Amino acid sequence: MAKRSEDFRVVNIKYLNELHFILELEGTKPLPEIKPGQFAQIRIDNSKNTFLRRPFSIHDVDYAGNRLKFLIRAIGDGTRTLGTIAENRMVNLIYPLGNSFSLPLPREKVLLVGGGCGIAPLLYLAKFMNRSGVVPDILLGFRNSKSIMESDEYSKTGRLFIITEDGSEGEKGLVTGHTIMKDLGAYGRVFCCGPEPMMKAVAELAKASGTECEVSLENMMACGIGVCLCCVVKSSRGNVCTCTDGPVFNIKDLQW
Amino acid sequence: MAKRSEDFRVVNIKYLNELHFILELEGTKPLPEIKPGQFAQIRIDNSKNTFLRRPFSIHDVDYAGNRLKFLIRAIGDGTRTLGTIAENRMVNLIYPLGNSFSLPLPREKVLLVGGGCGIAPLLYLAKFMNRSGVVPDILLGFRNSKSIMESDEYSKTGRLFIITEDGSEGEKGLVTGHTIMKDLGAYGRVFCCGPEPMMKAVAELAKASGTECEVSLENMMACGIGVCLCCVVKSSRGNVCTCTDGPVFNIKDLQW
């Protein structure tokens, strides 16, 4: 579980749509144990405008192949550069960082809710649960049918529900408006990752229905290892670091 | 002859040895007239530690293909990054910059002297002369036989003499010690490019034998277009800019 700094080889970059891609990396030594919800700080060497590392959730783990996958949205210079890096180049990672989603009780009913590229940590989370016999329900929200990503992957790990803003696939609307959210009380836990307004809305519903709710925050980070105190969030214990005390928080601990 | 800023496609990077490579670029529109000795300021986008453009002599010109070649020594972050740029990526050039070597009189006996990657501008210079019927003698100095570059190319354009520091090919020693330098007075002009100590030594011999001598300076440049006044050299007219009044100077105009 110790954090480490390690060079990974770029195995493949696969674009899922214009903006999102899967970055697949291979290390040279056995991976440490990685828990769902953890992230890596990636150093982006060949971008002039990217001074600090960039944090990304671990999307999938292949222990046998020493491989990690990230699902990344090309939003600024750093991510755009990552998305055009040539195969076989090396990138440096600091990982595994942060805490993790809690483990559901055996046979507990669990809902994963993700939106946009916030779906990233949910794939490994679902696979992780599968190993201990939990098959989650998964609700993913996208803008439209074209922006849906990796539904095949997710549907292998649980019962998948899709909602799109324009109704071009699945139900129409935002995740909070999906039919299954009406019965949120039926779930023991809901794990949520996506844009902050979405997470806050889901948190409201969870509170109302008394469901345990964990969210994964994306506060801006400088170090990722708890030394700079830049990534804080107000918790019941005062300001805590998203990078070490999070990124996953039970909403009870946040002042949401 | 107007300077311009233009994106070029990387056609090919060919390593001549561990440190030196030929960068071949292709523009999208007809090249302007380029004179021998002129240079380009190349913007190196994907190197974190390269803020300013980098100046490189134009090594060869292919008007038909809109192509330019540069002979580059990977010495620091900027040149190393250039040497690993992927084919078909674009790089931005400001060119053609600077003055040029003077044109020899028809049938004038001319000697080109180059050392290390200072040989770069001499290829296009020799080809240029060939067009007006002048076939120069060319003396190139290298560390050893392994570090000899492009001798085939140069030998097509004139009578080629090689000297190596360890004598592993051609004569042994520095260019100034080569046999033909004993008879420097036989040449109307000598054009020289290489490390400053070499150029100064050649200039001394030229002075002594009364031969016209032009050297190409490599002063550090910020702009390359005459607006920053950083690249100055002391001339008979006071400080002048290497980027606009040079890079080629008749040694009579320098305080050498």
Add this chain to the structure above:
Amino acid sequence: MVNLEFKIGSLRFKNPVLTASGTCGYGYELEDFINPDELGGIIVKGTTPEPREGNPYPRMAETPSGMLNSVGLQNKGIEYFEKIIYPRISGFNTNVIVNINGNTIEDYVTLAERIGSLDKIPAVELNISCPNVKKGGMLFGTNPVSAREVIREVRKAYNRVLIVKLSPNVTSIEEFARIAEEEGADSVSLINTLLGMAVDINTRKPALPGFTGGLSGPAVKPVALRMVWQAARAVKIPVIGIGGIMTATDALEFIMAGASAVQVGTAIFIDPESPVKIIAGIKSYLENKGIRNYSDLIGCINS
């Protein structure tokens, strides 16, 4: 159509993007790349009474996201400017402004007077912030007493638009901005370069023979932006923002922090077209946001 005009006193600028002194020559050096008439203004190379050879080579050292320079005001002097350069640039259809420098107050006054008699130069930029000369320059600009004195004397001698260029190498930029305002300057421009240094560990010598140089480029932008914000809150005269502006986004940051206009310097070395690209970028920002007057943005982060 969005309106990019701005004024200092009664002097109209067609847009708020000028080129900074020492980075654009006399404007005509850029003609292969841009049409200088499209600029809001051109601040020409620092000019002194006598011709100057400037500092010895090397004069430049690259630094992370910036550069140090130690040019030391190389220029051919006011007489050459009047006779040779002025005729070449007086046809530009934009505000050509001369950056004036001297060792003594008299030097500055003489220059202001002589430039004051050139019809097509509607303004001077009083440079009391050059870090690369042994006399004058920053010595004036980091001492409140002598800053006040030189501005006062130049103001007496010059009745067109007077811009005072401030040094960032001070504890309180507000103090110097206020002095300029109190002494009747029409505008302050900032920042000139930050005093910096680089060392060559192989030769074990300073990278620049005079040890220090002036730092410019994106590296200084956060400091420049902070100082522009402070100065704009301290005075009522227009503030011209300078320092590391490479893009329209950078320029807009300065404008939102309180700058009425900006100057583009080191960016020109990397992209000589950048000043006109920045004008275009500001325009399209305004159009996209539906803002008709860019002046609505000036200092908007304070409100």
Add this chain to the structure above:
Amino acid sequence: MVNLEFKIGSLRFKNPVLTASGTCGYGYELEDFINPDELGGIIVKGTTPEPREGNPYPRMAETPSGMLNSVGLQNKGIEYFEKIIYPRISGFNTNVIVNINGNTIEDYVTLAERIGSLDKIPAVELNISCPNVKKGGMLFGTNPVSAREVIREVRKAYNRVLIVKLSPNVTSIEEFARIAEEEGADSVSLINTLLGMAVDINTRKPALPGFTGGLSGPAVKPVALRMVWQAARAVKIPVIGIGGIMTATDALEFIMAGASAVQVGTAIFIDPESPVKIIAGIKSYLENKGIRNYSDLIGCINS
């Protein structure tokens, strides 16, 4: 074997590379990456008498080759430090130094006294240069009168090694270095962060809620180097160089400019192993050049 030892007064440091306050936590946060015992010293997070929550999020904005921070001295206060943290770090086999901060002179004195009674803390770093707090901090460090006063009072109350951390946001760094020396400080360290700002042009707000922040990283290196050079020529006490040091080359530049030691800050965020890499790099530079004592390099560019 090359000798990397250096001393402040009688306090021995095994090498001249320390980690900077606020960028290395309490040292143990880095244990997955480096062995803190290999460091010349660890300057722990800025500590205040009372627990502080610091400034609101967001606290950071990336800038060209650097970053702005506005952490605002979040820490759990001296009592928590004494009871919980001190026992955890007192076993380190290196110099653990506490960076002390307060609103008032009494705050600083109290802290110095309490730290003075902790056996394993051989030195304090008096931080009169934090730009991210409303009281204290840089207000002391940019005013010669109050700087003198706080150093004097702390010196009276504390008889171990006293390092004064200077602010770069001043006209004359020499002046403040001399004040520290005159008041009996054993060393000065510089620079703390440069006051800077960033604007988000989309929200039209400052990137940091408190408008300004402290600039660190390679962007500030040229300024830091210049100030270290100036300070080292102004005083006889050892100068500790800080600011944008990422590599051994950077560290050597500071040493050649006059620093007796260096602190590594922001570099840790990009490479937590950088402090030990820098130690190794200095060693191999010395070995390659056949220099036995790194102290031969200190200030060598002046000669």
